[in-house]
Amino acid sequence: MTQEEKRLEECRKGISWKEWGPYLSERQWATVREDYTESGNAWESIVHDQARSKSYRWGEDGLGGFSNSDQRICFAWAFWNGKDKILKERLFGLTGHEGNHGEDVKELYFYLDSTPTHSYMKMLYKYPINEFPYSDMVVENLKRTKKQREYEILDTGVFDKDEYFDIFLEYAKGAPDDFLLRAEVHNRSNKDAELTLLPTFWFRNTWSSGRDSNIPEISEVSPTEMLIKHHLLGDYHVYFGEEVKEQMYCDNATNRVRLYGVPNKQSNYPKDAINDYIINGKKTLNPKKKGTKSSAHYKVMVPAGGSKSVEIRMSSVALSLPFGDYQELLNKRKAEADSFYRSIQSKVIDKDLKNIQRQAFAGMMWSKQFYYYNIKNWIHGDPGRMKPSPSRKNGRNSDWQHVYNYDILSMPDKWEYPWFAAWDLAFHCIPITRIDPDFAKNQLLLLLKDRYLHPNGQIPAYEWNFSDVNPPVHAWAVLRVFQIDRETTGKPDFDFLQRAFHKLSINFTWWVNRKDKEGNNVFEGGFLGLDNIGVFDRNHPVVEDARLEQADSTSWMAMFSLNMLRISLDLSMEYPVYQDMAVKFFEHFLYIAGAMNSIGDTDVDLWDDEDNFYYDVMHTPDQPNQRMKVRSMVGLIPLFAIEILRTEVYSRLPEFRERLDFFLKERPKLASLVARWEEPGEGEHRLLSILRGFRMKRIIERMSDEEEFLSKYGIRALSKFHLKNPYQLEIDGQKLEVAYLPGESDSSFFGGNSNWRGPIWFPVNYLILESLLKYSHYYGKDYLVEFPIGSGVKHTLLEVTREICLRLMKIFMKDENGERPVYAGNKKFQTDPHFKDYILFYEYFNGDTGEGLGASHQTGWTGLVAELIHRYHN
Numbered sequence: 001m002t003q004e005e006k007r008l009e010e011c012r013k014g015i016s017w018k019e020w021g022p023y024l025s026e027r028q029w030a031t032v033r034e035d036y037t038e039s040g041n042a043w044e045s046i047v048h049d050q051a052r053s054k055s056y057r058w059g060e061d062g063l064g065g066f067s068n069s070d071q072r073i074c075f076a077w078a079f080w081n082g083k084d085k086i087l088k089e090r091l092f093g094l095t096g097h098e099g100n101h102g103e104d105v106k107e108l109y110f111y112l113d114s115t116p117t118h119s120y121m122k123m124l125y126k127y128p129i130n131e132f133p134y135s136d137m138v139v140e141n142l143k144r145t146k147k148q149r150e151y152e153i154l155d156t157g158v159f160d161k162d163e164y165f166d167i168f169l170e171y172a173k174g175a176p177d178d179f180l181l182r183a184e185v186h187n188r189s190n191k192d193a194e195l196t197l198l199p200t201f202w203f204r205n206t207w208s209s210g211r212d213s214n215i216p217e218i219s220e221v222s223p224t225e226m227l228i229k230h231h232l233l234g235d236y237h238v239y240f241g242e243e244v245k246e247q248m249y250c251d252n253a254t255n256r257v258r259l260y261g262v263p264n265k266q267s268n269y270p271k272d273a274i275n276d277y278i279i280n281g282k283k284t285l286n287p288k289k290k291g292t293k294s295s296a297h298y299k300v301m302v303p304a305g306g307s308k309s310v311e312i313r314m315s316s317v318a319l320s321l322p323f324g325d326y327q328e329l330l331n332k333r334k335a336e337a338d339s340f341y342r343s344i345q346s347k348v349i350d351k352d353l354k355n356i357q358r359q360a361f362a363g364m365m366w367s368k369q370f371y372y373y374n375i376k377n378w379i380h381g382d383p384g385r386m387k388p389s390p391s392r393k394n395g396r397n398s399d400w401q402h403v404y405n406y407d408i409l410s411m412p413d414k415w416e417y418p419w420f421a422a423w424d425l426a427f428h429c430i431p432i433t434r435i436d437p438d439f440a441k442n443q444l445l446l447l448l449k450d451r452y453l454h455p456n457g458q459i460p461a462y463e464w465n466f467s468d469v470n471p472p473v474h475a476w477a478v479l480r481v482f483q484i485d486r487e488t489t490g491k492p493d494f495d496f497l498q499r500a501f502h503k504l505s506i507n508f509t510w511w512v513n514r515k516d517k518e519g520n521n522v523f524e525g526g527f528l529g530l531d532n533i534g535v536f537d538r539n540h541p542v543v544e545d546a547r548l549e550q551a552d553s554t555s556w557m558a559m560f561s562l563n564m565l566r567i568s569l570d571l572s573m574e575y576p577v578y579q580d581m582a583v584k585f586f587e588h589f590l591y592i593a594g595a596m597n598s599i600g601d602t603d604v605d606l607w608d609d610e611d612n613f614y615y616d617v618m619h620t621p622d623q624p625n626q627r628m629k630v631r632s633m634v635g636l637i638p639l640f641a642i643e644i645l646r647t648e649v650y651s652r653l654p655e656f657r658e659r660l661d662f663f664l665k666e667r668p669k670l671a672s673l674v675a676r677w678e679e680p681g682e683g684e685h686r687l688l689s690i691l692r693g694f695r696m697k698r699i700i701e702r703m704s705d706e707e708e709f710l711s712k713y714g715i716r717a718l719s720k721f722h723l724k725n726p727y728q729l730e731i732d733g734q735k736l737e738v739a740y741l742p743g744e745s746d747s748s749f750f751g752g753n754s755n756w757r758g759p760i761w762f763p764v765n766y767l768i769l770e771s772l773l774k775y776s777h778y779y780g781k782d783y784l785v786e787f788p789i790g791s792g793v794k795h796t797l798l799e800v801t802r803e804i805c806l807r808l809m810k811i812f813m814k815d816e817n818g819e820r821p822v823y824a825g826n827k828k829f830q831t832d833p834h835f836k837d838y839i840l841f842y843e844y845f846n847g848d849t850g851e852g853l854g855a856s857h858q859t860g861w862t863g864l865v866a867e868l869i870h871r872y873h874n
Contacts, residue, residue: 024065
């Protein structure tokens with residue numbers, strides 16, 4: 001057992017190694033929680049230029065942020081190159097209105113390492129030596145249309161001559177409450193350059209709301225020591241090296257003079273006082289050397305091609321020699337992190353793949369964030385703050401007033417999406433389980449708690465609209481996390497499975513009651529996860545009284561039913577009483593599968609015999625049963641609904657077998673959907689799937705065609721067929737079209753960078769691979785398909801699965817020219833030794849080139865590549 005595994009075991013026994021970690025957001029400004037405007041326009045409520053002066057209500061942000069589990073004590077780094085007009089305290093980016101493809105961070109930073117307990121962490125921030133091009137990026141992106149590329153920081157030329165600092169931020173824990181904080185600055189230019197470093201400590205402002213009268217304090221003890229006193233967390237001693245220039249103090253309070261032109265009430269030394277002192281020399285600091293925010297002031301001259309380091313230590317106990325064992329401890333924790341990941345990557349031989357996987361895991365760990373959102377208080381206001389608009393009582397999230405989020409959550413991206421998203425989080429938990437199954441299980445259970453789950457059973461979607469509808473993948477994630485954990489530890493966690501199952505049953509009932517209006521087991525209503533894929537916004541049909549029956553939503557529900565069936569059966573093996581629930585979900589699946597295939601009590605047929613593909617069907621008063629012939633991921637999602645019942649189910653669960661056989665006898669048409677076979681020495685097996693035989697083969701053939709869905713880098717969200725054959729629809733005088741777009745979107749249906757019309761997305765690709773594996777287990781090695789179509793080469797379904805998996809991995813891998821497709825023609829990232837081995841995990845990827853697009857640090861669901869690498873080598 002590695003030292004990190006021992007620490008994880010200690011966490012289970014109550015030793016709080018995880019109490020401190022990278023829990024700050026990278027952007028708290030322009031979030032829904034901080035929006036108190038009349039119009040509810042979050043992007044304009046607090047902009048980047050105001051963030052340094054505004055005290056937040058619901059959370060904190062910072063560069064390389066580190067805090068305790070509820071952000072009461074926060075730490076982050078700030079820098080100044082001597083040329084910028086503001087300190088570099090937080091990452092800069094464009095709002096949703098400024099970017100030509102939506103919100104977009106405009107910085108270069110990389111998560112390089114982190115253990116699950118954050119006993120060791122490392123990230124890299126690249127900071128220009130010359131003035132940061134803030135206005136240039138805003139102005140140029142505002143000029144660009146959706147048909148043009150985004151204007152990135154490398155396009156500004158500020159990195160062209162290598163005039164920048166590589167700032168490596170390292171964190172290590174000597175104990176659960178003993179922290180080593182280090183910045184190692186490398187000057188990549190050929191000239192000496194000066195850099196100001198400001199390690200900054202502050203408290204989240206809990207006192208201005210009028211709900212907490214206690215105000216904690218930070219104060220100077222000596223020129224090299226600071227004392228942090230908090231009424232709940234106790235005392236922390238902070239030690240600086242002899243090279244520290246001074247300590248500076250102010251308060252985490254809004255500068256009302258600067259923002260609103262009115263006198264400051266809370267403090268004469270507001271949040272931006274340190275910025276004003278360093279940049280402009282203003283005498284804005286508290287001369288008494290105390291406050292609720294403080295920075296140490298370091299100024300270093302970094303020689304050309306050389307490096308300098310700043311080291312800090314923070315401990316809950318006073319240390320006589322805080323730097324005596326500093327380097328030894330740092331080296332030890334780094335070595336322990338290496339040992340931990342060696343055990344995780346024991347079967348991964350390729351060094352490049354090891355690097356990719358480890359950075360993917362690092363991104364998953366760095367993307368944890370304390371998330372605070374008490375909707376009742378947010379809607380009705382605080383006694384110590386400005387009252388929100390009365391319209392908020394009937395506005396965004398107003399029917400979710402039971403929600404009280406106060407937890408560490410896995411974020412999709414702490415800058416572009418600094419709020420939890422339910423279906424994203426489900427995918428995050430799969431790779432996380434490989435390194436920290438306890439955290440993954442707790443994440444899934446959190447969203448099912450009463451403080452999250454709506455009383456009607458709906459899981460909250462995401463901060464902008466909790467009522468939005470995500471694909472129901474939570475049960476799938478619970479099942480997969482349970483299976484991976486059992487595989488890894490050898491111990492099935494039935495307690496976790498039961499707790500999740502009970503709440504998921506409520507969620508399933510919500511789906512059945514809310515989304516199947518006609519009661520015919522064909523489901524409708526848009527799905528955020530596949531939003532910009534159809535002819536129109538599927539949540540809001542363009543014709544009055546129109547009804548859209550969806551192949552994907554119906555397939556998702558079939559998948560949900562089978563996931564719940566499998567969980568019921570796993571629980572039944574331990575607790576036979578769950579056999580009743582297994583029968584319930586078995587019947588649900590058959591009714592849904594029957595509806596999809598025109599069997600049962602509905603005449604709806606989502607399968608098109610001419611194209612051999614599934615399509616949505618729209619019903620209008622003038623034209624019922626109109627197939628929307630868009631060849632998209634919508635038609636591949638029926639692959640996801642598959643489960644195999646092996647002989648042990650029948651031998652160990654006689655009650656389930658008896659009721660299953662009775663149902664199949666009484667409903668022979670539905671029984672035809674269940675394949676059955678006898679395997680010598682293995683007994684009886686059954687296949688439950690929307691697709692089998694002819695339809696399965698046709699779907700896989702279309703998916704395997706490089707002129708349709710198959711890309712060099714995975715499965716596209718839209719068939720390339722629509723490049724030359726865009727789908728067009730005229731309805732009520734409107735001409736609507738869906739065309740193949742391998743990269744950025746040219747539509748604003750669901751925000752700037754939302755595009756399912758051609759790119760490659762990891763979550764649905766991952767589900768395709770899982771389904772193909774199950775088909776492979778059922779059909780075996782004698783079942784061959786042509787792959788790719790037109791090649792004349794036959795493969796087993798297992799071989800097809802591995803090939804698609806490899807194509808997805810190749811997005812990040814170096815090709816024969818030593819270049820990574822994810823960076824396309826970006827020569828800096830492809831060839832520069834200080835760039836080429838740092839990986840960005842984008843939101844989605846160009847369907848033709850593999851280039852990374854959308855959010856650049858969406859390690860969340862794209863972090864699934866870590867699991868793909870594991871599965872490929874095991």
